[in-house]
Amino acid sequence: MKSLPVAVTFALFAAQPLSAETVAVTADRLLDVEAGRYIEKPVVVIVDGRITGVLPNGAAPEGSRVIDLAGHTLLPGLIDMHVHLDGRPEYGGYSGLQFTDNFWTVLGVTNAEKMLRVGFTTVRNVGDSNYNVKSIDQAIEEGWAIGPRIVTANYALGATGGHCDETFLPPSFEAKSPGVADSPEDFRVRVREQRKYGAEVIKVCATGGVFSRNTEPGQQQLHEAELRAIAEEAHFWDLKVAAHAHGAAGINAAIRAGIDTIEHASLIDDEGIKLAKQHGTWLSMDIYNTDYTQRVGQSNGTLEENLRKDREIAQAQRDNFRRAHAAGVKMVFASDAGVMPHEEVGGQFRVMVEYGMTPIDAIRAATVNAAAALGQTGQVGVVKPGAWGDLIAVSGDPLADVGELADVDAVIKGGALVE
CATH class of the missing domain: 3.20.20.140 (Metal-dependent hydrolases)
Structure with missing residues (x-):
């Protein structure tokens, strides 16, 4: 993961403490890997490590800690x-x-x-x-x-x-x-x-x-x-x-x-x-x-x-x-x-597309398909309520250039930014 070229803001809006840690992740768009389409201006809400909501063009819940990934596209981990x-x-x-x-x-x-x-x-x-x-x-x-x-x-x-x-x-x-x-x-x-x-x-x-x-x-x-x-x-x-x-x-x-x-x-x-x-x-x-x-x-x-x-x-x-x-x-x-090398594995997406997959096929292979093969459908590989709050952010459009996944800008695991 290269160093973040984006502003990551941790903002506390509420005067009263929350009973559970709530994180709101914002970005320009989110790839819904199941539907194969983008959700514009998403707010992904994560409570105690799990996703509780995905709000298009929404606002961060009051009192949440905000991870702002402006200029980026979100995908599931x-x-x-x-x-x-x-x-x-x-x-x-x-x-x-x-x-x-x-x-x-x-x-x-x-x-x-x-x-x-x-x-x-x-x-x-x-x-x-x-x-x-x-x-x-x-x-x-x-x-x-x-x-x-x-x-x-x-x-x-x-x-x-x-x-x-x-x-x-x-x-x-x-x-x-x-x-x-x-x-x-x-x-x-x-x-x-x-x-x-x-x-x-x-x-x-x-x-x-x-x-x-x-x-x-x-x-x-x-x-x-x-x-x-x-x-x-x-x-x-x-x-x-x-x-x-x-x-x-x-x-x-x-x-x-x-x-x-x-x-x-x-x-x-x-x-x-x-x-x-x-x-x-x-x-x-x-x-x-x-x-x-x-x-x-x-x-x-x-x-x-x-x-x-x-x-x-x-x-x-x-x-x-x-x-x-x-x-x-x-x-x-x-x-x-x-x-x-473990740090180079993202390069495989390009080869998968070279040998017949579309970009969304290759992305699904590493998200919803893999989750199903693990027996963890709905737990990992998706950004939807009930799943772990695992996300990545890239600066470009992975549906146009799947090579974006070899150059991830930000990683979030369980609602925590990996720094």
Whole structure:
């Protein structure tokens, strides 16, 4: 977030104190993302962090604290559905082994603040180590750190030797991820373990991946019965499930198994697109980060094996993003921040429009669509009564130039201006 070029006025109008903190946010206009139209001269009223009213051409309630964003367009706070807060792309390959385990927790605190400052007031963290992100989430909720609302998966589940296992170390280390299992019943236990320690979504690796060793993105790594057991157990506990799946066979098996969102979906085929439409499955496709990884991955220490896999699927993923969107598959915004710098994720909106979306489609992917996929419709991703008072402000017209969302001027979370 760049420094504010606008006057932000905190005005107290009432002689009597209010029983609850009331904030009024004013601007030139507000984008109603559901209707796809602007509301002129809005006053967004927020009481104790929640929106209570949106008044066109209105006046701030008496006694409210006013945040005046004159000259700006308001939108709901943005939602990124695929991030890794406890990672940085600058530490590729084996370079991360030079640090202590808790280095990544501290780094995650910085990344969380960076994402909030560029306009992402809610993120879904799909896989970490040592329960790093749950601790960051708790610190934010307790007021000790600055960051977005976090929905976290804790450890990702996967097969022994698969993409979500420890694949970089020799046998003498006996390194194994706590999320690994090799049977349907054992995966049910893994789901319960991650929930026990605070997981709000379950992440599973259905195929190989780009940034692991000894796996290929197109290779299915879990049987459909295992995927179904994970989905059934998670849904029993009222948790959504996200499946890392690049290859067509793994994508199709995950959709048939009842998984809620497909991450990456790089090599989705016609059957996968048909299945996603039939099942109402969301696609969560990170089509921007390859620009970064191919430009600086080698200097970051990323292994050639990983860069090769990234090159091989990059254009196919973008082309399939276009195909899936044109077919009417439901889609959400997902950056895979951690593979790329967290502070640069807003650049993906431009690529989403380049590959077939209209600006309002791309904006909805990061607002109302993402909220629906999270199971938080009406809570985040909209500016309407009952939702959290999370807003961003840009200086231009995002419906004319979606690139405005890569240059956010102001961020409000729960009615508080992020300074």
